[in-house]
Amino acid sequence: MAGHIFGAINLGSSELALKIYEISKKTGITELTHVRRKFAIGVETYSTGYISYRSMTEICDTLNDFTRIMSEFGVDSSDVCGTSGIREAENMLVLLDQIRIQTGYNARILSNSEARFLYYKALAMNEPNFSALSADGILTVDVGAGSMQLSFFKKGLLQVTENLLLGSSRIQELLQVMEDEAYDYNELIDEYIEKDITSFFKLHLEGVKIKHIVAVGGMIPDAYHYMKDQKVEFDGIIKSKSLNKVKSLTGISPENLKLVLPTVLILRKIAIMANCNKFILSPIDLCDAMAAEFAEKRLHILPDHDFNLDIISNARNIAAKYHSDIDHVETVERLSLQIFDKIKKLHGLGKRERLLLQIGVLLHNIGSFISDIHSRENAYHILMNTEIIGISDRERRMIANMIRYNEDRFPDYMALNEDISKEQYITVVKLNAIVKIANVLDKSNRHKIKQIGVTLDGDVLLVTAETMEDITLEKGLFHDKASAFEEIFGIRPKLVQKKTGRNL
Secondary structure, three states: OOOEEEEEEEEOOOEEEEEEEEEEOOOEEEEEEEEEEEOOHHHHHHHHOOOOHHHHHHHHHHHHHHHHHHHHHOOOEEEEEEOHHHHOOOOHHHHHHHHHHHHOOOOEEOOHHHHHHHHHHHHHHHOOOHHHHHHHOEEEEEEOOOOEEEEEEEOOEEEEEEEEOOOHHHHHHHHHHHOOOOOOHHHHHHHHHHHHHHHHHHHHHOOOOOOEEEEEOOOHHHHHHHHOOOHHHHHHHHHOOOOHHHHOOOOOOHHHHHHHHHHHHHHHHHHHHHOOOOEEEOOOOHHHHHHHHHHHHHHOOOOOOOHHHHHHHHHHHHHHHOOOOHHHHHHHHHHHHHHHHHOHHHHOOOHHHHHHHHHHHHHOOHHHHOOOOOHHHHHHHHHHOOOOOOOOHHHHHHHHHHHHOOOOOOOOHHHHOOOOOHHHHHHHHHHHHHHHHHHHOOOOOOOOOOOEEEEEEOOEEEEEEEOOOOOHHHHHHHHHHHHHHHHHHOOEEEEEEEOOOOOO
């Protein structure tokens, strides 16, 4: 077969969509067909908190229709994903069970950080200038039905990202009851969105030069469809101090205008705050993002942009936000990664787990921002309430527990009482053991040890510290933490000093 035929189904907040692609290393990602059905899952969720059984039946019927279409195209791989419209429903698990029973699909419900991260990957694959723009200074605006994500890239790395509950369906559902009473409904929407957007710019981007803005997300394809041939009109909306031009958008039905309107007003407000008129409306959607994920995982078709560096950059920015001791953090980061790389045969973990370890080390000190007393517990609660772009909710929970038990004995699986699998539990235990011994190598925060050698000698792991400093404290603490490492890996680490005649 020349390539894979892949079907991507988006259980969106405002529609159910199917896209079918041909994906190969030679030709990349080619869209074959696109089928949509308008379905306001988000409106039901945001207004009532539930998805009715009638809606569940309609969703399943539509999925079965999509299955028949995919069979006609010879689809050999498929994926079904949902986002906030389903994620925020109190009966989400009931819906997923009905989807499994009635259609056979095991739908994935993406966390906000996972969904936004997939959009960025699709953007990098579909926008040929993304790498150049991210080096120059680009603000991405990901507008969904339930929320939007603002992310700023500079020098090729993600600098800041934040989620705001300003989605098109959420705004429409909240404000539509006031529409008849409002003197100017556009002004009402503008007033509602102003505070959160203004606060974001003041907190993160005040004085920062933004050269380009790229808009993606659930409602952007509609805005793009209606405005792609009306560039002058769209620029007028963005630049105009008056909101009257928004009402005059041509080619949009009253029903769609209700959802497109908040999106356009959000983009306009952001353009004004950023003082930037270089706007790109990207028509990519979640289906395109799912196709990009499939191409990367199955065929190793990679974007030019290294998104793992963005995840790490995001973690570093969080550490800086909570005034972590950066020198200490970087020392422990270097030592823990050296240990991880040297004992691959013992832990059997891969690149993703190495990334989780690195993030955990970068963030292990953030709890001290609140208090040095119970700092690990503080760090756990901060992380459980902090989104890390590109990291799933379960992975974030793994990282939080890796840090939480850095000083204490790691509890058994049942006592931990966390929403992680047994396999993920074992991974956290292994990473926690590595962090424990790496952290005590710089317990004094004096950075005495900058380079270590790790060798396996029988049932002893020799950790050789090259330094002329007095490391009596580190040796004593290392010996204490060695027991936890031995319990996990079956070998006992031993710290020895090699005096090289120089401080590395």
